[in-house]
Amino acid sequence: MTRVEEKFKKLGIDNAPGQEGLQAEEKLELRGEKLEGEFVDFSHGDVDAHPPIPGSLERFIESYKAGGKQAYSEYRGHKFIREKVAKNIEDFTGVKIDPNDNIIITPGTQGALFLAMSSLIAADDKVAILEPDYFDNRKLAEFLEADIYPIQLDYLNAPSGSSGIDFNALENAFKDGVRVFLFTNPGNPTGAVYSKKELEEIARLARKYEVTLLADELYSRQIFDGREYHHMINEDVDFDKLITIMGPSKTESMSGFRLGIAYGSKQIIDRMEKLQAIVSLRAPGYNQAMLDLWFDEPEGWLEDRIRAHQEIRDDLVAKFRSVEGVKIRPTEGGSYIFPKLPKLDVSIGDFVKILRAHANVIVTVGTEFGPQFDDCIRLNFSQDPKKASDAVDRIVEMIERYRSK
Amino acid sequence: MTRVEEKFKKLGIDNAPGQEGLQAEEKLELRGEKLEGEFVDFSHGDVDAHPPIPGSLERFIESYKAGGKQAYSEYRGHKFIREKVAKNIEDFTGVKIDPNDNIIITPGTQGALFLAMSSLIAADDKVAILEPDYFDNRKLAEFLEADIYPIQLDYLNAPSGSSGIDFNALENAFKDGVRVFLFTNPGNPTGAVYSKKELEEIARLARKYEVTLLADELYSRQIFDGREYHHMINEDVDFDKLITIMGPSKTESMSGFRLGIAYGSKQIIDRMEKLQAIVSLRAPGYNQAMLDLWFDEPEGWLEDRIRAHQEIRDDLVAKFRSVEGVKIRPTEGGSYIFPKLPKLDVSIGDFVKILRAHANVIVTVGTEFGPQFDDCIRLNFSQDPKKASDAVDRIVEMIERYRSK
Structure with missing residues (x-):
């Protein structure tokens, strides 16, 4: 293998946020009925729910x-x-x-x-x-x-x-x-x-x-x-x-x-x-x-945006905390939560694919952040509050379906 | 010197098109009066003279x-x-x-x-x-x-x-x-x-x-x-x-x-x-x-654009050709001419700076394209035809002022 081949071999993107479309279709072990509900892509923020700076x-x-x-x-x-x-x-x-x-x-x-x-x-x-x-x-x-x-x-x-x-x-x-x-x-x-x-x-x-x-x-x-x-x-x-x-x-x-x-x-x-x-x-x-426009937003705009995100954080963190075996640190800054899940019957990679196929939710797999985070998922909660809340309910339901006994 | 220092040492941009503002002010040998006339920046095209695709x-x-x-x-x-x-x-x-x-x-x-x-x-x-x-x-x-x-x-x-x-x-x-x-x-x-x-x-x-x-x-x-x-x-x-x-x-x-x-x-x-x-x-x-919009421009738009540029080319090439000792190849495609100048009393780097300071014209120095092109200048002629024509008159005048006897 040449040096340039080596370099690119290490550089994977198929599991990166927003690249889920590249993942090969695989046979997943789908349990129960598909959880319907409005699709939420937690891999990045929703600029329709939280639009760009006015003007x-x-x-x-x-x-x-x-x-x-x-x-x-x-x-x-x-x-x-x-x-x-x-x-x-x-x-x-x-x-x-x-x-x-x-x-x-x-x-x-x-x-x-x-x-x-x-x-x-x-x-x-x-x-x-x-x-x-x-x-x-x-x-x-x-x-x-x-x-x-x-x-x-x-x-x-x-x-x-x-x-x-x-x-x-x-x-x-x-x-x-x-x-x-x-x-x-x-x-x-x-x-x-x-x-x-x-x-x-x-x-x-x-x-x-x-x-x-x-x-x-x-x-x-x-x-x-x-x-x-x-x-x-x-x-x-x-x-x-x-x-x-x-x-x-x-x-x-x-x-x-x-x-x-x-x-x-x-x-x-x-x-x-x-x-x-x-x-x-x-x-x-x-x-x-x-x-x-940056740092020059209308008065109160930034405060409102922070408040809106803090409320979403509170809701989603509370939902994850209510699940036995989940560990989560409440976000102090930014739009991410990184819950650590209880032991599941499937790998974290498969679980993320199952969420996408069977629960209308995209999250980012923890192993993108280090190989040891093979029981974590990342969510960008800059989303519509109601849709995000419902989507986390579906994630919680899926955790229960796949929880190791 | 570390390897990363070595890499950046080689990477010069001060003479690159559009970066002329970075050049240190220097003592230039200015001959004659400043040639006034509308400023033309031949380092890149003028999108005001040739605007983006309609729509x-x-x-x-x-x-x-x-x-x-x-x-x-x-x-x-x-x-x-x-x-x-x-x-x-x-x-x-x-x-x-x-x-x-x-x-x-x-x-x-x-x-x-x-x-x-x-x-x-x-x-x-x-x-x-x-x-x-x-x-x-x-x-x-x-x-x-x-x-x-x-x-x-x-x-x-x-x-x-x-x-x-x-x-x-x-x-x-x-x-x-x-x-x-x-x-x-x-x-x-x-x-x-x-x-x-x-x-x-x-x-x-x-x-x-x-x-x-x-x-x-x-x-x-x-x-x-x-x-x-x-x-x-x-x-x-x-x-x-x-x-x-x-x-x-x-x-x-x-x-x-x-x-x-x-x-x-x-x-x-x-x-x-x-x-x-x-x-x-x-x-x-x-x-x-x-x-x-690309490849889907209004009918005739591309043909008009090509015709307009061909006319500018014809004008500028003829002007350079009329100068003793200048060698130039008429452009077959694209918006560049690369005239080779006769021997001058100043280096090509200084000549380009003199053009900027004393003739209201920016061109790109030939040595950007290889060290041997130390008698060439590059012009992007996607410009207003009249302004470009006048600017080349000024360049020609400056060639005469600095021509080696």
């Missing part, structure tokens, strides 16, 4: 009508938009962001993650990632042929407001030569928010061992229960060794426009732009204008 | 209003759009394209190029590219740490309707273990169209040495003088070892939407999708709908 379409039309000066931009994005976003990120974090040097506009936050990782890692470089954490973190590290140090998150037993990161393992990894540490806060799929103390400890270790930090704070505007949220950039870190990624695809439902940003280290941003030039040139010129 | 905005609005089912797609793009595009590509090439297996929608044709190259090449793999050819071909190969075999195109001396590819060098490269050959037809920056005989020879060599072909046919709808155009896919090639890339960014002025496609080998498309999943997830969901 999106109008802003796009204006952008298109501006013609050539909007269609093309520098690879790092239109300067006038970088200026606006940098100002908003400054207000959000309290940290000075130079629009020329410290920010880049990317095709989605996924684009920012790819560019940042590729700017920091070459083959055989040592990288620490968390388990569980956003599934593409591992895939990206594998594709870049990195030497991966997985660090466990004891998210189920950690106190609320901390992620449960295993700092002994992290320090050992850093000691062993890890150059880059990537983590998602609030956590995906855990919904855990990192404590101030945890971030301080990450900063201390990163300084001590000269590790570059990649903080994925995609969901940092959607924090529940009025709790505190702390940005990595506010800790005592080396500014040149930190890059933070974010975007309006989730809380703000703007995923269809494919926009993200990265901010922080000039050196890393410069590399990311160089790479963007050969990956996709730029985020779509017209679409970039949508970032004008 | 673009209306189609986007419809797409946005369709909501969630349009915002998200499989990584390879919406199935219903792949079906439509596959049908159009079938009509265009006469070759059967399965919308499920043989086509992927990407963020621009640049996205398709990146995904295809990355799907075929790992470090130390041998790759043949042409000189001159699209500047990112070399950058991509370098970034992937490939072993590059540059093949010369004698485009200035080749007969019209052939590219002037050096087949001896190409066969020697293939013999030496080259696995992938990438080329642009019509050529960028040469504007040369490959002859049927040249394509047959490429096909024969590729079969003989089991080389995978990557054909960039971005400009294949914009062929001048009613000449014949031949697609690589129509030659006697191994279908599994050919990928063709294309998109509506150029002739159709849709660059601001960032849409491209690749069609061909199922194996390569599958890999490209796996990679897309970690690079940017998908081409923007709403934007994908714009591909509905």
